[in-house]
Amino acid sequence: MQSIMWSPQFRLTCCLLMPLFLLSGVQTNGNQRLLDQLQQVGLVNLLEQATRPNVPQDLATYDFIVVGAGAAGCTLAARLSEDPSWKVALLEAGGVENIAHLTPVLAGYLQQTASNWGYHSVPQRLSCLGMNNQECALPRGKVLGGTSSINYMIYNRGNRRDFDGWASAGNPGWSYAEVLPYFLRSESAQLQGLEQSPYHNHSGPLSVEDVRYRTQLVHAFVEASVEAGLPRTDYNGESQLGVSYVQATTRNGRRHSAYSAYIQPVRDYRKSNLHIYTFSQVTRLLIDAETKSAYGVEFRYNSRAYTFKARKEVILSAGAFNSPQLLMLSGIGPADNLKAIGVPLVHALPVGKRLYDHMCHFGPTFVTNTTGQTTFTSRVTAAEVLSYLLAGNPATKLSSIGGVEALAFLKTGRSTLPQDWPDIELIMVLGSLASDEGTALKLGANFKDEIYDRMYRQLAQARQDHFTLLVMQFHPQSVGRLWLRDRNPLGWPKIDPKYCVAEEDVEYILDGIKEAIRISKMPALQSIGARLLERPVPGCESLAFASDDYWRCSIRTLSYTLHHQVATCRMGPASDPTAVVSPQLRVHGMRRLRVVDTSIIPVPPTAHTNAAAFMIGEKAADMIRSDWS
Template sequence: MQSTQMLQLFLLLLLQLLIFTAVSHGDINRLLLDQLNQVGLVNLIEQATRPNVPRDLSNYDFIVIGSGAAGSALAARLSENPQLSVALIEAGGVENLSHLTPVVAGYLQQTSSNWGYKSVPQKLSCHGMNNNECALPRGKILGGTSSINYMIYNRGNRRDFDAWAAAGNPGWSYDEVLPYFLRSENAQLQGLEQSPYHNHSGPLSVEYVRFRSQLVDAFVEASVESGLPRTDYNGESQLGVSYVQANTLNGRRHSAYSAYIKPVRDLRSNLQIFTFSRVTRILIDEATKSAYGVEFHYKNKAYTFKARKEVILSAGTFNSPQLLMLSGIGPEDNLRGIGIPLIKALPVGKRMFDHMCHFGPTFVTNTTGQTTFSSRVTPTEVISYLLAGNPATRLSSIGGVEALALLKTQRSDLPMDWPDIELIMVTGSLASDEGSGLKLGANFKDEIYDKMYRELAQTQQDHFTLLVMQFHPKSVGRLWLKDRNPLGWPKLDPKYFVAEEDVEYLLDGIKASLRIIEMPAMQRIGARLLKRTVPGCEGHQFASDDYWRCSIRTLSYTLHHQVATCRMGPESDPTTVVNHQLKVHGVRKLRVVDTSIIPFPPTAHTNAAAFMIGEKAADMIRTDWELI
């Protein structure tokens, strides 16, 4: 055996030991996972055997900034043409075994794979978070947020995309974007093999989570008893209940990097990938208003790359607008106020939508051994998962998420086939990891964990949580720069619940979840509401409407779904930044290709749409440059 192969085998075995230790001992797993992340052993192998040090003033046809779902899909598709040179620049590193193991998703938000953004203190939400700051996770790694999220695959509603087209974006109707969802997908969904809404030959794996608890079976049955149909929420109708569809492959995370980049990175010399490279500015010729390159930092040294054809921003909903503004494209008052010369006045960051969740309610049951407590993972499961590749162990659970129910509320004035609320069934809570993972990643106060969840962790009583998420919020936030430091953070103010109506939608969702718990299937497992008063809500009668309104503002939780900071639409619309071809208004050779272009909050988790946007953008770019 060659020395490199021996090293890889040794490090793989060590990784297996570390991942088991991390899952089984909550008090040390943040340290271990961050070490795996920063000096990740798989990452060390990749960097040692395939170093890619940038050469200053290098030229490429296309420069793609950011390797999330859209950026990875775009770079992979453009580099299919061997005559094109593509540089993919990523601020983070490479996945390791901790990223590939779905059950530890909650811990990844504490590692250097997450940018670590927090909102400005919120007045009307996130009262249960330290300093009222909502945690806003975004991936800083090859694969972007797809490498740290909960892997839920949900495309959205037909009406979402038809609304994009109706708002002045030709080519973005449902019938026109569905082929791009299909192009990306490799579905292994039992019972849907013949569905025209799924493809089986794309790069991105979509499968049902193979590990299922008795709790989720009872939830799905009870949802049907309450009147919800069984559905494929990525099919003809979203309304109903379904076991969750996930971006996993044989029980392991299948990120944008795993699906699009890793299979081709050694086969395409025209695709150059630069990790740990922080882009600081897009170079724009002020006379011609044309982008011609980027500046970035690698190992504390500044480099410049030049683009013969285009610079493409795929840095995500926070970083893409930040880079536009650092480069002189954005709101005139903001840029002039911090001393950045204005090249093009556009409403960058002026709008930001997000799906706000209520973390709960939580229900206890009479079952045993069903809740996903990290300390319940056994050595046998670890060996079966890591060595035998068993996709049905507890380690393949996507952070405990097992089912989704999408439903309408009576207060909605949207068409009947357009859901308002999603219930996310999680076989656990903040107690699942004894407060060592999700609590810290989400910035929950100690008081929340201590008063509501600590006893559940100590007794390991079976329980589950229904996260209630609103699809179409009226509240609008924003993003701006506080200074011209390219290595700093943008200021993020989602302004959750500025529109009071958003609270009422979540209240309706909580009431819907309580009705489901009354169904016979739930009663057979003894499901009942956890009677722990939310700290700060003691002045309200427990489980009254006002109590739940208080709980909604306290247990506020986001799921990485921010959109619209580089909103797509015609140039005549003063709220938009890019046109329907994703070209920045008034600037040549510069596009934005990521979820920041989504004009309205979608009826979906946004990761699936990001893949679609990358696939569609690749075709638009190839058509523009007559490369097809």
């Protein structure tokens, strides 16, 4: 990990405790600094033994080849391999999790490691003005577990109207009543007060729990939200509207990724029919152009090309950027783009023609009169590490999911949607860019130095308590696009989210900022001295601070993504000219080829997308089993 400002005691403790984690099954992808530390204490050989990957055999044949080991891919591979007569290959371009992935408070640092593909958008004209070269950072997981291994672990399924809308748009089987059983199948909930809720299950692979570490600041925020008129709610239950402490994909205070939940518990028991290949980047699908049937994949492992063949299906679970990229590299996509880069057209489809994302405004930030509540990672002590790692204490600072403590779901006055369908989410975060002294969030989001220097550096130096309310719009009108710049399978696709192209999106977020400020003025937050951080956003100084125009400028400057890209392989009936896959997730016009990940989601959901990815994997497994039984 790069430039982590840990105390010497913290670094030493992590190094000394690594062998305990290796012996308990936690593995690492070989980050260089960590290897250097392990070399000093003589643990490199043990580390290599624990992480030795499967070596592929060229021309091997499998029943199913799953490309990408994110939430959907891990779920699908685990479910399909339950049948011992089916041989399943799971290919992942990245490595495996290490101690940093499992420690929730370190989420912000993971975007600077090899576990992140490191994508940036093309320069934005109307957003991301506070980013270097006006490029939005677009993190995606490159590790067993995918983005579930580097995200902020928020578990949020969405609104029943999202899924009913999918079904009514020509996707039978995807209504709320039909997908809820798959959410429940995946979940093992440990949520206080919801033990008897019909909206939660307690026996699935994926742990969902309350974050046990809670500060005075979050209690004040939740109370203030209620004072402002929001009900307390289970946002994964009957109604989303209201405020709630966050529900997290953690287990006993550790990250519980797709790999940890679905693959790690079974991999040693299914060695004969579940083969997992790390550092194996798929470069092309093998397709019979005459029959339009997928029959295998080409991939690179250790700088050498390999081929795997599929008896039944090739399944893309590579995510909202890599699944469309692989389709297009294989001749499936927009004819104009493929012709321009010299890829022979196999089948014309609108791959990547639509891209939706939830743009989030990084703020407003509020300072308080409290002390010792905001977590500054450079002040984490060895005693706290020992309590968390050795004593198993799930209520230390290290179990905080990147500082996220609560969520509030709101309606705005301008909304034309039904009353029970939220427009805005407020994400209460314990801190800001100051929390890590500019060593993680700023770099991961590609913020300019002046944003940190002029707005947050003084907060970090003073260790002043503060919190931020991130404002996210659920139903953006702005539509982006993804396409290929060339035929190089190891290069990046071009990604243009086109945030804030629709003026209406800015106004919704402005409404959310105003609501955040209104909540801050309620008695519970006033009792701890909550007040706006009055440091103007660079580039917005000429506008009256906290005026509507000031906030509009801030929205376009402090633009932020939360990994929620969807619709690049959009699901819809064959009659839908924007659809790439059918309701059964088969690629239109192709045989033996499916896409199973969040790229199939047709419109932005009222949710973070990680929970939906697990649901999609579970549902796809049932559809595939039904087809091949």
